[in-house]
Amino acid sequence: MFRRREAVPFAFVAEADRFRSNVTPPPRERPSRSDLASRSLIGLTMVCGLVGALLLGVPALDSGQAQGHSQKSEASRGH
Template sequence: MFRRREAVPFAFVAEADRFRSNVTPPPRERPSGSQLAGRTLIGLTIVCGLAGSLLLGRPALESGQAPGHSQQSEASDGR
């Protein structure tokens, strides 16, 4: 690889870390009403989608036993 021949003085690097600009950035624009409404609708859509997936997915996560039925083998029923 190509190496730099001149060394960078340490004072220059340290000075670059302390440099502060005296130029202030322009103020941020406030979002309009339609932008706020759109962001709110997108957030609600995501939250409702997550909640709906939890509600619809719960039956698939259950063990599959019907309530009130105990698990018995067929051999013990035949006596």
């Protein structure tokens, strides 16, 4: 289970750091207006979905202890 590590000459590592390619990549295409509109609509839909889930989920997570606690205290007062 021993891993064999081969030594890398320092000159090779130093040369790799200095290496620059003389080939330039092609310029990136600018997104069209329809692409920008579709991306923004998708983002807006996702944000609205998360906000809607939060608004619907918070009342469902409410344990209702405030209402149940007051009913128990009224029942205990009567008896």
